[in-house]
Amino acid sequence: MAASGGATAYELMSQFGWTNSKQAEVYTKGADRARLGVKASRIVSEQLANELAPPCESGEGNVAENETK
Template structure:
């Protein structure tokens, strides 16, 4: 299965010399496998002096969080991240919905002034 690329990502891919449908490739010019990419990403993050939690998985989680906070629902998240079940997507939508609902309801903590009266 393949998903469309974001316009900025597609522009980066189009500008790469590899001619592949990916812009991060191994030293042999081949696409990374999932484990190989994760290990290489971790190495790049360590070399850059980033914290331990900066990993490929962390970036994926950040993307899902941002999309959910921007209004993505479970099925779009499933399509974007390749999840077969809504269960994983629900982790992100529940948290985003909770924050949105809390922000929308904060005014309810202020007592209403009585109407009319003297």
């Protein structure tokens, strides 16, 4: 939980009393990988949204009312 929350390897070492950073890096690398995966997915999602439904230009999509009812 600490690594997922952004704790560094040295913070984990301090918290758990580890003297070697290898164990802490197992957790921080895993948390970083998960965090980066989520970030990359959001980037792709935003790009897809822009590709599939680009923002409307001013006035675009407005249809004049038919006056001959």
